[in-house]
Amino acid sequence: MNELHVDGLTKSYGSEEPVLRGLELTVPPGALAAVLGPSGCGKTTFLRIVAGFLHADAGTVRLGDRILGGPGVHLPPERRRIGIVPQEGALFPHLSVARNVAFGLTGVERTERRRRTEEMLDLVGLAGYGDRMPHELSGGQQQRIALARALAPRPQLVLLDEPFNALDSALRAGVRSDVRAALRATGATAVLVTHDQQEALSTADLVAVVRDGRVAQCDTPQDLYRRPANPWIADFVGDAVLLPGTVDGDGTALTALGPVPLATPPNGLRAGTVVLRPEQLRLIDAGSEGVVRGTVTDVCYYGHDAMVTVAVEGHDTPVGIRVAGPLPVCRGDEAGVRVVGEAGLHP
CATH class of the missing domain: 2.40.50.140 (Nucleic acid-binding proteins)
Known part of the structure; x- marks a missing residue:
């Protein structure tokens, strides 16, 4: 099972006010959840704690039956079975597309590594692009390669950190659709961090609105839009x-x-x-x-x-x-x- 449970997550930086204030979130297996909120609400801190890049002050992160972080426990990022799709792809410029995709397949036999690389390229609609270099790809293609790289090791969870920001509006919708289809094809649980309300509503199965370090409401896109929990959420999510x-x-x-x-x-x-x-x-x-x-x-x-x-x-x-x-x-x-x-x- 790859259900994500986040319980009571708290984080502050030095003497500053807490960025996260007991954040709670559950993402069912195979679901794509969008974490939506204004700048400074804590969504990037949340993502970095789940990924293992930051230690929480309090709270627990659990993926399936494994505790990734909690009192006395902190698994390093490489042991969490989490794939990450950063902003603007962040591909290795000196590696070919195929070698970028295969980068995380350490310890995998060469034939299997090649097979899985080709499978991932086909999954994101870029079969035959393995010999190209990142600079030969468009922005949308680079984002799909970044997703293929994240999915290749068959992670239990995929984290997407505002991955469509650098794309123009005409391209963004198509890439979002491709990414969603690829995630569903693999069955991975996924969390998309975004400040774009339209992106969250049109892409995710669940939308968690974060305000002041807490989840103010988590619901399906339709229920969130039609039945907001308070006027602030109503005004933030759509007109x-x-x-x-x-x-x-x-x-x-x-x-x-x-x-x-x-x-x-x-x-x-x-x-x-x-x-x-x-x-x-x-x-x-x-x-x-x-x-x-x-x-x-x-x-x-x-x-x-x-x-x-x-x-x-x-x-x-x-x-x-x-x-x-x-x-x-x-x-x-x-x-x-x-x-x-x-x-x-x-x-």
Whole structure:
């Protein structure tokens, strides 16, 4: 079994405030988990402790039935059966692609080493590239070779340290898809450390949001987006519309956008922050009966959709509305706003 368990991980540097404050995380066997958070939240420290490059002040790291680090225990990195894919590939420039991939196969018989190298190159879609040098590859190809190198020794766990940062946006999605397919083909458990929300949601089976050295929420991408644990997570993971609201007697919240049905009972809350997503708002004709009226303050067009910002009465911050298809409004137009679906309510 290659389930990763991290319990009570704590780490500080000298006299500074702790970077990790009892971080807890479980990654099921064969799953790809994204550790997502803003700069300085502790995600890189977490990765380096799991890899064995740092000692934790407290807590335990367990992979399957093996304790990698804990009270009185610290396995060195080379004994952890962990593969690492660093930023920008970090291939050895003086070694061929095949020798880069085979680098970690020490003690493996030559024929088997060659066979496994060819297998890994085929797995990442670069069969026949073994004789090339790293400088002859594109950035995306170098990242796939770095993954092949990490997978060749058949690790129980693969750690990916923001491996797509150096790639342009057109290439990034394709390489992410290739990496995910290769990981699933080998059955390795994997942890992707990233600050890119879109990357985490589109790539991982689980997303753990880290804030101030703790996991604030760990869930599937869909549940994390649809049911964030608090307004901060809602605003950090994707775009959010946050409105003050008071609870009506029939399980709705009264807001500046009108009454909004609540997804779960308010559990005694009489007021709080209502959380909506921009795709839950609709632009309609300002003259329609019973709508909330506002003025379009900005339009950001992305091709597949657009974000239209509307200032409405009774709310200090303009709300964002995601619009698909042809743009029905321009900046300065009057527009009506209507809410569809249910919202979350938080203290």
